């Protein structure tokens with residue numbers, strides 16, 4: 001039995017990719033992603049929630065806020081990395097997992113079984129990454 005709570009945010013970034021696969025996207029281009037973060041747990045807490053929506057929204061907003069309006073090519077942490085939709089799902093999920101581990105998601109952090117992040121890059125394409133906690 002698994003319960004899921006999902007919150008949504010968005011972010012706007014610029015980036016370029018390395019590799020012939022990407023054609024014109026090897027040049028710097030912009031992307032506006034809708035970002036969905038899903039928190040999963042097998043049990044609800046005594047309030048009947050997986051995680052408080054406000055807490056989950058704040059955590060996601062902190063992360064998207066730290067990335068938005070940036071050219072990811074200029075960010076040292078992404079040096080040598082293609083910041084694809086898939087990769088950015090992993091980056092955001094890992095940052096949420098850090099927050100679960102260090103207590104910033106409150107008591108939910110200890111109950112969560114996994115976090116899944118989905119980035120919608122357009123109405124026809126999206127990617128997801130799920131990691132266990």
Ligand SMILES: Nc1nc2c(c(=O)[nH]1)N=C([C@H](O)[C@H](O)COP(=O)(O)OP(=O)(O)OP(=O)(O)O)CN2
Pocket residue numbers: 021022023024025083084085086121
């Ligand atoms: N698996 C992924 N493929 C691509 C990603 C990605 O993040 N993951 N990103 C891009 C580009 O950033 C952009 O979103 C689309 O660029 P575009 O050149 O339009 O790419 P398309 O594959 O849609 O079209 P082409 O026919 O290759 O130009 C690209 N791929």
